[in-house]
Amino acid sequence: MLALAYLALLLVLPVGLVLWRTVEHGAGPVWHALTQPNAIHAFRLTVTVAVVAVVCNTIFGVGLAVLLVRHNFPGKRVLNAVVDLPLAVSPVVVGLALILVYGPSGGVGRWLGDHGMRVIFAVPGMVLATIFVSLPLVVREVAPVLEEIGTEQEQAAWTLGASSVQTFRRVTLPAIRWAVAYGVVLTLARALGEYGAVAVVSGRVVGKTQTATLFVEERFQNFDQSAAYAMAFALAVLAVVVLLALNLLRPSEET
Amino acid sequence: MAISVRHVSKSFGTFAAVHDVSVDIPSGTLTALLGPSGGGKSTLLRIIAGLETPDAGTVEIAGTDSTALPPQRRNVGFVFQHYAAFKHMTVARNVAFGLEIRKRPKAETRRRVQELLELVHLEQFADRYPAQLSGGQRQRMALARALAVEPEVLLLDEPFGALDAQVRKELRTWLRRLHDEVHVTTVFVTHDQEEAMEVADEIVVINNGMVEQIGTPDELYEKPANDFVMSFLGPVTRFNGTLVRPHDLELFTTPEPDTARGRVLRVVRLGFEVRVDVTTVGGEVWAQVTRGEAEKLGLEAGDEVFVRAARDAFVVRTAVGV
Numbered sequence: 001m002l003a004l005a006y007l008a009l010l011l012v013l014p015v016g017l018v019l020w021r022t023v024e025h026g027a028g029p030v031w032h033a034l035t036q037p038n039a040i041h042a043f044r045l046t047v048t049v050a051v052v053a054v055v056c057n058t059i060f061g062v063g064l065a066v067l068l069v070r071h072n073f074p075g076k077r078v079l080n081a082v083v084d085l086p087l088a089v090s091p092v093v094v095g096l097a098l099i100l101v102y103g104p105s106g107g108v109g110r111w112l113g114d115h116g117m118r119v120i121f122a123v124p125g126m127v128l129a130t131i132f133v134s135l136p137l138v139v140r141e142v143a144p145v146l147e148e149i150g151t152e153q154e155q156a157a158w159t160l161g162a163s164s165v166q167t168f169r170r171v172t173l174p175a176i177r178w179a180v181a182y183g184v185v186l187t188l189a190r191a192l193g194e195y196g197a198v199a200v201v202s203g204r205v206v207g208k209t210q211t212a213t214l215f216v217e218e219r220f221q222n223f224d225q226s227a228a229y230a231m232a233f234a235l236a237v238l239a240v241v242v243l244l245a246l247n248l249l250r251p252s253e254e255t
Numbered sequence: 256m257a258i259s260v261r262h263v264s265k266s267f268g269t270f271a272a273v274h275d276v277s278v279d280i281p282s283g284t285l286t287a288l289l290g291p292s293g294g295g296k297s298t299l300l301r302i303i304a305g306l307e308t309p310d311a312g313t314v315e316i317a318g319t320d321s322t323a324l325p326p327q328r329r330n331v332g333f334v335f336q337h338y339a340a341f342k343h344m345t346v347a348r349n350v351a352f353g354l355e356i357r358k359r360p361k362a363e364t365r366r367r368v369q370e371l372l373e374l375v376h377l378e379q380f381a382d383r384y385p386a387q388l389s390g391g392q393r394q395r396m397a398l399a400r401a402l403a404v405e406p407e408v409l410l411l412d413e414p415f416g417a418l419d420a421q422v423r424k425e426l427r428t429w430l431r432r433l434h435d436e437v438h439v440t441t442v443f444v445t446h447d448q449e450e451a452m453e454v455a456d457e458i459v460v461i462n463n464g465m466v467e468q469i470g471t472p473d474e475l476y477e478k479p480a481n482d483f484v485m486s487f488l489g490p491v492t493r494f495n496g497t498l499v500r501p502h503d504l505e506l507f508t509t510p511e512p513d514t515a516r517g518r519v520l521r522v523v524r525l526g527f528e529v530r531v532d533v534t535t536v537g538g539e540v541w542a543q544v545t546r547g548e549a550e551k552l553g554l555e556a557g558d559e560v561f562v563r564a565a566r567d568a569f570v571v572r573t574a575v576g577v
Contacts, residue, residue: 152339159333160353
C-alpha cells in the first residue's frame with residue numbers, strides 16, 4: 001500500500017500532470033508545437049545522438065563485460081571500478097571534463113581543431129557526453145548474466161570445433177541476448193533523457209545543438225509552456241514505446 | 256595408444272592439482288579415472304581435452320602431440336557433469352552443432368542427427384528444448400552431441416554426478432552397452448568406486464594429484480598396490496596390523512591355529528550378509544559372513560570368538576592413519 005502511494009506520488013502524478021497539461025487544450029497546439037522546425041530538429045538530434053551512443057555502448061559494453069567476467073589481467077579491479085564512474089560522477093562534471101580535453105584550450109581539442117574537426121559545441125561532443133554517462137548500463141546488465149551462464153557451454157562449443165568467434169555468436173550471444181536488450185533499452189532511455197552533460201558541451205545553439213531535453217528547458221524558460229510540455233510528452237511516449245516493444249518482443253516462456 | 260599422457264603437472268597457485276602423471280590409454284577401451292574429490296582427476300581430463308594447459312609434460316592423442324593444440328583441433332568429445340546443454344537450441348540443433356560448425360551438407364547432418372538421437376533413445380524429443388528434458392535425458396543428449404563429430408576419444412567428467420541414484424545406475428549400464436556398440440575410446444572421471452568397477456575395462460586410481468595404481472577392476476580389488484587403493488575400492492578392516500577385506504576373515508567358536516581371541520560386540524543382519532563386530536586385543540575388527548555361516552556359528556553379542564584371516568586373503572600392511 002505504502003509502495004503504491006510512493007509510486008503514485010513520485011511517478012504517476014507528475015507524469016500524469018505532464019500528460020494532462022499537454023492535452024488540456026486539445027491536440028492542435030501539441031501538433032503545432034512539435035512541428036515547428038526547431039522542435040523537429042531537436043527531436044532528430046536527440047534520436048541521432050541516442051542511436052550512436054546505444055550502438056557504441058552496446059558493442060563496447062558487451063566487449064567490456066566479456067573482458068571483466070571471462071578474463072584475468074592486472075588492473076581488472078581498477079577497470080571494474082572505472083566502468084561505474086559515470087554513475088557516480090555528476091553529468092555536469094562529465095561535460096566540464098570533456099571540455100577540458102576536447103575544448104579549444106585542451107591538447108586533443110586543439111589538435112582535432114587543426115585538422116578541421118570540432119568536438120565541443122558540436123554534435124561529436126554531445127555524442128561523447130551521452131556515451132560517457134550511459135556507458136555502465138549495458139556492461140552492468142550483461143556481466144552478471146555472463147557470470148551466471150558460466151563457461152561450460154562455451155567450452156563444450158570449443159570441443160565441438162567452434163572458434164572463439166563462432167562460440168560467441170552461436171552460444172554466448174544467444175544466452176545473453178535479453179540482458180543485452182535490457183541494457184540497450186536502459187541506455188536508450190538514459191541517452192534520450194540526458195540533460196546535464198549534453199547541456200555543458202553543446203553550447204545550446206537553437207536549431208543546431210539543441211536536443212529535445214534542452215528544447216524543453218529553453219521553451220520553459222521562455223514562457224512557452226505548451227511547447228515544453230508537448231516535447232516532454234513526446235519524450236515520455238518514446239520511452240514507453242521502447243519499453244513496450246521490449247516486453248512484446250520477449251517470448252513469455254523464456255527466463 | 257589412443258591417449259598418451261607423459262609427466263604432466265599442473266598447479267593452481269600453490270596447489271599442485273596434478274603431479275608428474277603418466278598414463279597410457281589403449282584404443283577402444285573404456286577407462287575410469289577414479290579417486291576422491293579434489294584429487295586431480297578432473298584436471299587431468301581437462302588437460303587431455305585442452306581445456307587446461309599443463310605446466311609440464313606432454314599429451315598425445317592418436318599419435319599426434321596435442322600438448323599445444325587448442326581444444327577445437329584435438330578431435331575429442333567432452334561431456335560435462337552439468338550437461339552444458341545449449342539452452343537456446345532444440346535437442347536436434349544441439350546434436351547438430353559440431354556438424355554445422357564443420358559445414359557438413361544439410362542432408363548428411365540431418366541423417367546423422369537422426370541416427371544419434373536413435374542411439375541415445377531421444378528421437379521423439381528432437382524438437383524439445385533442454386529445459387524440457389530430465390537430467391538423464393539431457394546427459395544422453397550431451398553424449399550424442401559429443402559423438403556427432405566422431406571424436407578420436409570421448410571424455411566424460413563425472414557424467415552421472417548430478418543425477419539421482421536410480422537414473423545413475425541405469426545410465427552407467429547404458430553407457431557400458433553404448434561403448435560396446437560404438438567402440439570409441441572413452442575416459443570417464445568418477446569418485447564412485449562402484450561405478451568405476453561396474454563400467455570400466457581399466458581403472459586409473461588418482462589421489463593427491465598422483466597415480467596410485469592402474470589396472471583392471473579385478474586386479475585393483477584383488478591386488479591393490481597400497482592401503483589407499485585397497486580402502487578406496489572396497490570395505491576394509493584392520494586386523495593384526497594389516498588391512499584385510501572383511502569377507503576374508505574367518506570366525507570360529509573354538510581356538511584354531513593362528514586365530515586371535517576376541518569377544519562379539521554386535522551382530523548386524525543385512526539381508527544375505529551378516530556383519531559381526533569383534534573386539535580383540537589388537538583392537539576392533541569386523542567380519543562379513545554369509546547368513547548360513549552366521550547361523551552355524553550361532554553368535555550373539557558377548558560370546559567368545561576366534562578370528563583369523565583366510566589363508567588366501569590379500570592383506571596390506573597399514574600405514575598410519577588408515
